[in-house]
Amino acid sequence: MTSVSGVSTQYLLNDDQVADFVISGYHVVEPQFPAEFHAQVYSELEALLTNPGDDINKAVPKIDEVYGHPVVAGALASLLGSDYTRAAHRHCHKNHPGTRSQAWHQDSLNIPTISEGHGRVSDHVQSVLVMYYPQNVASNMGPTALIPGSHLFTAAGDRNASHGNFKDQIVAVVPAGSMLILHYDIWHAGTANTSDQIRYMVKYLFEPASEPNLPSWNHDASNDAHIFERLERDEAALMQRSLVSKRNFRRTTMWNNLAGDAGLKYKYRDKWSGEWPQPNR
């Protein structure tokens, strides 16, 4: 474990951005580097004769610069607390032309470097995956696909093996240098690479070091009613109605687990009073 604290507040997320992550399970950042920087990373990855596994950051030290960029650190501190830690597990995915699509899955829990281990956590953020793409990723280069909001649900992968395309899937067609911050439990897949280019994706894991007492992002309590409404009503991806109340409960619980003592206060409100429905035309 490596502690990587110290972030300027200008890089922290705001309430709506944290709500977006709670609702959808992902956040995209694009740290700014000179134009040639990511091309250099790509070249250094191309030059590797073997897969360095967890030592990918030693083999290509520039990658640590990307993960240490204030925009990345700000987002991670917002979601995990300013004392967040970097797990020892890292991986570089080399997706050759002709690589087939993965099945939809949640990443394995059998990673000993996840601190003390944990099961699926549908109402908190105990780990995040951060995927870095050092080249432009076109739709035919095996972009990562994900189902927004699916981090709130869990099942054996083989129970969901007969799904192909989802109506509301998101595909990470992104410019070089983009980073995808994912809730660890989000359903995702690498897709088929039908191009003639290798697509690299480097993955790091980050975790909180402590339970939050207060929000670690730029929080304004006057937004609470707005956030509560968003957690109840925003759609991420279409799913069966029987899961919606469970989804909403997990969203608000996740928010409150992140916000500590500044969590949303539940109180009864009449959502149905107001204008009558208009006559059908």
Added chain:
Amino acid sequence: MAPKQRLLYLSAQSTDPRSIAISQALHEPVRGTIVEIDPTKTGLDYESVHDAICDGWRVVHFPDQRGSLEGSEVEVFGYQFVLEKIEEFND
């Protein structure tokens, strides 16, 4: 040419065949073909199971109505219908 079974898995928002489809996977009766997530495609071929039926697909499996009940430990996305079309294919 021989008549062969095409299989279409459509997961819907409910057990109602007119409810909105949330995912699809089409299995063609051709050796060597695979079903993959298609990142170049937006949307699904059919709005609902009923929409697919109108296009000539026949339902051969209806979803188990016990799936994804409130409080269930196993959360599967949608209610899955399996449909078929018998069409002529070259061997």
